[in-house]
Amino acid sequence: MNEPQITEELIAAHGLKPDEYQRILEIIGREPSFTELGIFSAMWNEHCSYKSSKKWLRTLPTTGPQVICGPGENAGVVDIGDGQAVVFKMESHNHPSYIEPHQGAATGVGGILRDVFTMGARPIAAMDALSFGRPEHPKTAHLVKGVVEGIGAYGNAFGVPNVGGEVRFHRSYDGNCLVNAFAAGLADSDKIFYSAASGVGMPVVYLGAKTGRDGVGGATMASAEFDDTIEEKRPTVQVGDPFTEKCLLEACLELMQTDSVISIQDMGAAGLTCSAVEMGDKGGLGIKLVLDAVPQRETAMTAYEMMLSESQERMLMVLKPEKEAEARAIFEKWDLDFAIVGETIAEDRFLIVHGNEVKADLPLSKLSSSAPEYDRPWVETPAAPEMPALPAIAPIAALKALIGSPSYAHKGWVWEQYD
Known part of the structure; x- marks a missing residue:
C-alpha cells in the first residue's frame, strides 16, 4: 500500500508545528515515513508528552517517606x-x-x-x-x-x-x-x-483484546483545540468492553503470581506506540515489533493504524522466556489473546516491521526524551475586588436557593446509577 506523501497539511493534521517537524528532521536526518510521522505525532502531543505542563508539574511535591512510586509509572x-x-x-x-x-x-x-x-x-x-x-x-x-x-x-x-x-x-x-x-x-x-524493560532479547508480549481501528489518533485528538470539525473526530474515540477488562484483570493478577513478568505496561493513549516506547526508554533498551503477529479484529490494517490504535483492554509485557507456556496458558484460560509481537534489543532503536517491510526505524530514546517542552506565556489573574455587601436575605430563602441550584441540588439521580 502506497503511503501518503508528507505535506505541510499532513504535518499540521498530526498536530505538529513546523519547528517541531524540523526537529524531527534533525533527529533522524531524513524525511519520516507516514508511520514514523504518526509515531512522532503520538509521542509529542500534549496528551503523551505534557510539553506545556511539565514546567509546572515539576513544581509539585512528589516524594515523602510513604511514597513508594511517584510520577513516571x-x-x-x-x-x-x-x-x-x-x-x-x-x-x-x-x-x-x-x-x-x-x-x-x-x-x-x-x-x-x-x-x-x-x-x-x-x-x-x-x-x-x-x-x-x-x-x-x-x-x-x-x-x-x-x-x-x-x-x-x-x-x-x-x-x-x-x-x-x-x-x-x-x-x-x-x-x-x-x-x-x-x-x-x-x-x-x-x-x-513496573514498566521498565530489562534484558536483551526478551520477548515482548501483547495481552488482552484484539486491535481494531477505534481510537486511531485519539491522543492527538485529545491534545487539540475544538473547532467546527469536532464531530468528524468521533472515530478517534475508543470503544470499551468492561467484561473483557474484568477477565484481563484476573489474568494479569494470576500471571503476576508466577514470577513471569519482567515489566508490564498498559496500552492507553497512543496504544502500542506509547507502551512500547515507554518500556524501552525506561529500561535504556530498544524495541523491535513485528506487526504481523499483532492480534487484529479488522482486516488489512496498516502499520500506521496498528501503531496508533487505542483499542481498549490491552497490555504489553516483557516476559521471562522460560515462562512463556505457563503465561500463555493463563491467558488462554481467560479467553484472551497472548501473542509474542517482538523483542528487546540493545540498540537505541524503535524498529517496526510489517509484511517483511521496515515501516519505522527511529531512535527510541528521542521519541520520549526529546519531546518539545514549552513555557507558555501567561498572565497573573488580578486579585478579586473586595466583596460588595451582601443583600439581606431570609435564611430559609437562602437555603432554598442553594439546594435548588443545579450544582448543589441532590445528586441521587447520578449516584443511584452506580454500584
Whole structure:
C-alpha cells in the first residue's frame, strides 16, 4: 500500500508545528515515513508528552517517606502500613467525552482501572468529578446523560464500587465538559510491578483484546483545540468492553503470581506506540515489533493504524522466556489473546516491521526524551475586588436557593446509577 506523501497539511493534521517537524528532521536526518510521522505525532502531543505542563508539574511535591512510586509509572503508590500499599490514578477524558459521551467516559474509567492493576493492585474503588455547562445549554442534557451512563455501565460491569464524586454546572463548561475519573487499588507493598524493560532479547508480549481501528489518533485528538470539525473526530474515540477488562484483570493478577513478568505496561493513549516506547526508554533498551503477529479484529490494517490504535483492554509485557507456556496458558484460560509481537534489543532503536517491510526505524530514546517542552506565556489573574455587601436575605430563602441550584441540588439521580 502506497503511503501518503508528507505535506505541510499532513504535518499540521498530526498536530505538529513546523519547528517541531524540523526537529524531527534533525533527529533522524531524513524525511519520516507516514508511520514514523504518526509515531512522532503520538509521542509529542500534549496528551503523551505534557510539553506545556511539565514546567509546572515539576513544581509539585512528589516524594515523602510513604511514597513508594511517584510520577513516571502507570499509577502512584503509597505505603499505608502493615505491608500494604494503595495504588491510585486520576485521569481526565474530556475531549472523548464531549465527542462521544458514553464511550468517552466509559473508557476513561477503564483506562485508569487498567493503570491500577498493571501495577499489581486489585481495584477497590472509583470516584468521578464532572463539570458541565449550564443546564439550559443545548448540549448539556446530552452530555450529562451519556457521561453518567458511560461511567455506570463500565464500572458496574467491571465490578468496582463508585464511592464518591461531584457534579457541577457552570457557563465555563458550555462547550467542553470535564470528566475526571479516579481509581484506587490495594497491593502488597513488596509486590509492585513496573514498566521498565530489562534484558536483551526478551520477548515482548501483547495481552488482552484484539486491535481494531477505534481510537486511531485519539491522543492527538485529545491534545487539540475544538473547532467546527469536532464531530468528524468521533472515530478517534475508543470503544470499551468492561467484561473483557474484568477477565484481563484476573489474568494479569494470576500471571503476576508466577514470577513471569519482567515489566508490564498498559496500552492507553497512543496504544502500542506509547507502551512500547515507554518500556524501552525506561529500561535504556530498544524495541523491535513485528506487526504481523499483532492480534487484529479488522482486516488489512496498516502499520500506521496498528501503531496508533487505542483499542481498549490491552497490555504489553516483557516476559521471562522460560515462562512463556505457563503465561500463555493463563491467558488462554481467560479467553484472551497472548501473542509474542517482538523483542528487546540493545540498540537505541524503535524498529517496526510489517509484511517483511521496515515501516519505522527511529531512535527510541528521542521519541520520549526529546519531546518539545514549552513555557507558555501567561498572565497573573488580578486579585478579586473586595466583596460588595451582601443583600439581606431570609435564611430559609437562602437555603432554598442553594439546594435548588443545579450544582448543589441532590445528586441521587447520578449516584443511584452506580454500584
